[in-house]
Amino acid sequence: MTSENSKAAALNAVTVMLVMSDQASSAYLKNILQFIDCDVHVPESPQDMQRLAQRFNDRSGCVLLSGQLADQERSAYLAAINACDPRPALIQVQEKSGNEMLVSGDVLGTLRLPCQYEAISSLLHRAQVFDESQRHGEAPRRPLELFRSLSGNGRATRSINKMIEQVADSEATVLILGESGTGKEVVARKLHYHSKRRGRPFVPVNCGAIPGDLLESELFGHEKGAFTGAITARQGRFELAEGGTLFLDEIGDMSMHMQVKLLRVLQERTFERVGSNKTVHCNVRIIAATHRNLEQSIQEGNFREDLYYRLNVFPIEVPPLRERVEDIPVLVNDLILRIEHEKRGSVRLTPAAVTALTHYRWPGNVRELANLIERLAILFPYGVVDIGDLPEKFRAGIPVTQVEVGGDDEVLPVVSTHGDQPNTVSSMPRLPAEGIDLKLHLANMEQSLIRQALEEANGVVAHAAKKLKMRRTTLVEKLRKYGLQRGQEMTGL
Numbered sequence: 395m396t397s398e399n400s401k402a403a404a405l406n407a408v409t410v411m412l413v414m415s416d417q418a419s420s421a422y423l424k425n426i427l428q429f430i431d432c433d434v435h436v437p438e439s440p441q442d443m444q445r446l447a448q449r450f451n452d453r454s455g456c457v458l459l460s461g462q463l464a465d466q467e468r469s470a471y472l473a474a475i476n477a478c479d480p481r482p483a484l485i486q487v488q489e490k491s492g493n494e495m496l497v498s499g500d501v502l503g504t505l506r507l508p509c510q511y512e513a514i515s516s517l518l519h520r521a522q523v524f525d526e527s528q529r530h531g532e533a534p535r536r537p538l539e540l541f542r543s544l545s546g547n548g549r550a551t552r553s554i555n556k557m558i559e560q561v562a563d564s565e566a567t568v569l570i571l572g573e574s575g576t577g578k579e580v581v582a583r584k585l586h587y588h589s590k591r592r593g594r595p596f597v598p599v600n601c602g603a604i605p606g607d608l609l610e611s612e613l614f615g616h617e618k619g620a621f622t623g624a625i626t627a628r629q630g631r632f633e634l635a636e637g638g639t640l641f642l643d644e645i646g647d648m649s650m651h652m653q654v655k656l657l658r659v660l661q662e663r664t665f666e667r668v669g670s671n672k673t674v675h676c677n678v679r680i681i682a683a684t685h686r687n688l689e690q691s692i693q694e695g696n697f698r699e700d701l702y703y704r705l706n707v708f709p710i711e712v713p714p715l716r717e718r719v720e721d722i723p724v725l726v727n728d729l730i731l732r733i734e735h736e737k738r739g740s741v742r743l744t745p746a747a748v749t750a751l752t753h754y755r756w757p758g759n760v761r762e763l764a765n766l767i768e769r770l771a772i773l774f775p776y777g778v779v780d781i782g783d784l785p786e787k788f789r790a791g792i793p794v795t796q797v798e799v800g801g802d803d804e805v806l807p808v809v810s811t812h813g814d815q816p817n818t819v820s821s822m823p824r825l826p827a828e829g830i831d832l833k834l835h836l837a838n839m840e841q842s843l844i845r846q847a848l849e850e851a852n853g854v855v856a857h858a859a860k861k862l863k864m865r866r867t868t869l870v871e872k873l874r875k876y877g878l879q880r881g882q883e884m885t886g887l
Contacts, residue, residue, distance in 0.1 A: 411435050447482055455482040485503055485505055523742050546725060551721050566707045571712065575715075596641065601644050633674065639681055640681070688706075716754075840872070
């Protein structure tokens with residue numbers, strides 16, 4: 395029941411407007427689209443299409459536009475499509491084989507007549523994704539500086555967020571530890587954002603990316619003529635961050651010479667520009683980060699112990715992604731929304747694909763996940779990515795057949811997609827190339843959902859029936875039908 399309802403809801407949510415060059419093509423597509431439960435309309439004019447788009451603006455909409463329209467008529471419809479808010483997805487239709495397409499502009503794809511179910515279904519999926527991405531752009535968003543990678547509902551992430559809340563308002567120096575790509579700068583930005591200094595600058599410096607002989611000038615500034623090439627005086631990062639937060643990333647790569655100078659600043663809150671003897675007072679909060687083991691570096695003589703204790707007032711360790719895989723669905727959601735926010739397209743992942751990602755080791759951590767999502771958005775623009783569409787290494791040894799339905803060895807993916815925008819993970823079923831036994835599939839799905847409902851209802855049948863929106867007697871009958879055991883604790887009597 396649940397599967398059928400969700401399928402109907404997904405299909406009925408699509409409003410399709412047909413603009414064909416002849417009635418035969420229009421009637422052909424209308425019959426197919428109505429058969430798969432789409433809401434089909436044939437506008438009489440560009441103005442009529444705009445009126446329909448406004449009328450159904452709370453539903454996913456797309457326009458199937460013929461490439462064989464006359465130039466003037468085509469231009470009028472394209473102008474009407476671009477004037478709609480939100481703009482409906484545009485799919486061009488090739489009515490006659492061999493004819494060159496004439497539709498230009500932002501199109502999701504081409505539908506060639508006669509068409510196959512897989513082709514039209516895939517394009518409608520893309521249209522829905524496009525529509526969702528358009529609507530997300532209208533919703534209130536988190537500040538851009540927070541719209542990055544520190545997301546999730548896992549225990550480790552919740553612990554980090556709690557520590558951020560506890561230390562944000564203090565002036566304590568924070569040392570963030572973790573592998574490269576785990577989101578250490580995200581933690582630093584959130585600390586600044588939630589502090590009393592949020593209205594002042596946040597200035598990041600990558601100590602590992604700046605040569606040692608230039609780092610002093612970069613941090614403290616220099617006077618004109620202080621060294622060859624210093625043709626003008628220049629403020630350093632400490633001055634630029636005055637009243638705000640200075641983030642020293644990869645502090646473990648800083649030279650011993652600079653460590654001494656930094657220690658003095660931390661102790662006395664003063665410094666001098668290169669080439670100057672004038673003391674400058676600073677009011678800056680220091681947040682440092684490194685992927686190195688500083689205690690080991692101290693033993694090896696590469697890091698000062700006194701500086702370490704100055705920095706390590708409040709340590710926050712960010713675990714690698716492989717240790718918080720429960721956050722991956724939420725991270726996928728946020729990363730997709732980031733792409734949509736930056737107007738770089740969109741994509742959706744099936745639960746099976748997200749499940750496969752949770753089995754990967756992620757040596758590049760969240761940065762590697764972000765790169766993957768961006769790559770998928772390019773390869774499958776506004777498409778739905780299944781497990782078989784992932785690059786080989788991200789399948790983590792999980793064969794595609796593992797997600798096939800039916801049979802005693804069935805493995806159903808279980809993915810929690812709760813987040814700010816859970817729709818970025820698509821729950822739409824994808825038909826395997828070899829086909830499926832639909833009756834068996836629906837029965838298996840129904841059994842799985844019944845078990846889930848009973849678990850969430852602590853075995854009380856009456857409560858489980860309410861969750862499934864069915865009568866209690868109906869659920870009892872289904873339990874009997876599928877041979878599911880009902881203990882005394884499950885009866886709800």
